[in-house]
Amino acid sequence: MDEPHLSRHYLGTQGLKVKCIPFAPPGPAEPDRGIQSHKLLAVGNWSQDAEQNVLSVVDLEVWTSPGEDRVLQAGLSSLAGWEHPGSITDLQVTQVGPGRVVLLTGSSTGAVCRVQLDVPAAPGSAPEQVQIRGEREDFDGIRLRPWRHLHTGPVAALDIRAETRQVVSVGLDGAIWILPLDGPQPAKPFVEARKSVSYSAVRWASNTSFVTAGTTGGLESWDIRQGPRPVTQSPLAWGLAGAGRRDAAQGFDRIQCLDVHPSRPHLCASGSSNGTVTVWDLRFDRPPRLCSVADQAGGGVWQVRLDLSDAAYSNSQTHPAVLFCTDGGILAHATPAPGMPSTGQAAVDSEQNSARPQLQSEASIVYQEPCGSITSFDIGPGSVDAADVFCVTDQECLLYYRRLRAAPGA
Template sequence: MEDSGDQYFHNFPQSKSVDAVRWLPAVTAFDRFIATAVYDQDAASSAAASALEIHSLTLSPSPVSSNDSEPRLHVRSSWPFPSRISALRSSSATHKHLSVVAATVAGSLHVLSVDPVEGSIDSELSIADDRSLHTGVVSAVDLLEGGRECITAGEDGKVNVVSIGEGRLDYRRVHDSHGLVSYTAARSGSPMEFATGGLGFGVQWWDQRKPGGFVAQFKCNWAQHKAPGIVHSIDIHPSRKHTCLVGGSAGTIFAWDIRYQQQPILLSGVGHDGGSLPFPDSEVWEVQYDNHVRYSSVNSAASAKVLPVMACLENGILAVLEQGEEPMLILEEPCAINAFDIDPQNPSSKLSSSAAISGAPLLLRPNPIPIPSSSSSCKPSALTIFAAKGYKMKTHKASAKRFRVTGKGKIVRRRAGKQHLLAKKNTKRKLRLSKMHPVNKSDYDNVIGALPYLKVNRNAT
């Protein structure tokens, strides 16, 4: 592990290729669980090559310093799959069991129940690869809000909604293009709405309350009459469900607002004039909104800007983009970075999987990172965990009511309480709840990390 300011990461070599990684919701303060889709190219049989592994991430005393701790990654359980995993998602809600949904290149769908304390895989529900659900590769899966339904999209042009019941899976066909259109990405926007993407940078918006097909569509070839573009990944922010973030071929990343269907905002790729990050001619395998990145400027037009974006590419780049700002290169690997995930419960923690092992821990910095020369051969995969120190608050709305900045730029806070009931409280209680207390300067970074719009003077006394 190496540290640079308030950011650091750890590298964990794996003996198998890691195709996808997903955080699982935390129910205890001691262990964090990670789901990985792995593939062993040297396996004796194809049936033993693919598996889903559950890893636990724990902190252990550092051998270098007794005051520091280092994360350790341990395999808690493994579940074999009949074919290679092509898509992986995990539930964001914590129930009696954690749900992990995986689809395969053969067309099967699997829902696994993971014990939230032990990390063991207790049961599996599946729809076999009998061509009933999909014929061929299932390109994308995503759980709808609540975790009782999921959507699937495949290269065969079929879109399904699968109901997860007690002991069985039932699916309903939403659309079937009979192979005329191929879907390569899907993302849930609400319990009834979702987005899909495919060839030609086509993006579709679906509403289950309106049967008969998609309700909105965007189709444009950003490659300027070159080879048809493909959408590889879609993300939708919970607070901006009308906007789809899209990543695809030729380094293309754009935002599509269904309210302005033919006016996408191009962030990267062919035809994009801003930024110098080498995104063109490289596939963008995954994009996600990065909730931990602070906004560079906050003004009345901030709500109209595209939120900060993290992306991983075929050329081994993991980077953060912000509209109107220079891209920040986080990591550069000698092989493709297949996938990454940002912890929704702690946005400062990130996962990524790549197709090669780095020879030594790498330093996280905004400049290109040199690849150690000690790794001369390209071995199978590495699972890298990225983290930055942050401050967790329940909601921005609740936090904004508690924290203020004085005229001198100092941060003060109000005691937590039901401020909206002040009118019903006695005078003594009102004064006690309304009194502002100075925040210790050692906590400034934590508060600013959660409320980046605060204009703070760190030198104020």
């Protein structure tokens, strides 16, 4: 495989969110055709023609050449779709057991919707073998009904912890909910709604802890065993988005998205409304490290992911690679260089006479969508599919980018 594969596929709807659905591995190669694999995706959409919000399950059928791992052909087809109550503000997909996958969506109405799938595991299985499972109250034919109604305003973000089968949800109303994936809704939220606080992002860090970002700025770490109050939070001197005085120089900034390292729960990446991408140590014993700044990121950051496919950085405890997408239509890859100064107070004191960030970004543009935004992306599940990146745009396209794999022993 000499170069990455890049293809654009017409969705017919404006993509808002996308998540990979774990699926069976491919079967043996077919003579004269190659190896067929199916990339199942959950997509949150807005249909301009129907004036509806829609949750869809689509299949990207990919043919690759045996041994070379070169993409020969890729085609998109729709498997299922439901009208969704309100705009889809967040989408999470988690495998909760052998062959069982749960899709959760957050809504602008404050509701959370749920879809359960039985997914085949045998190599070479077809997407038509996926079974949709749901209680009668979850569906009324073509529409999804709310599974839980949690917030008085929009759901800002939610996350599923597969090991404990728990969901955390934060809202613009300032409430935080912790509830079981299977079981009744608690009588009251973990944190009651507040007029002075609003949340924008949340991610589980461990079975008992999670991290949030909101209007108070920076990050807060919570432990569900210690009650409804943060146990630690980032110092105010580090700025609203972790960029110190750069935050103040750029005006109001807020963290819009988070990702926590799956095996190093103290490592977290964030993306902000002003385009800052930052890697944090959630122990807050050292300042965060800046990966990218607004003038190079091309707009606000909609989503950020710690990139575990990059062997050069996934094994590093201090310098993990990051993928992110922006309002300016950019998909970019960033690494905080080992020699890069931190973004703490000492690092920004030398810049107090400059309103423009002087720290050079290590971000490199992977792809730029012409005249549009990349609103969401996901990385293929597992080590084999981690070379696959799937993006959705407000120009009604699904972008499939297959990266070069690192050579063995590299």
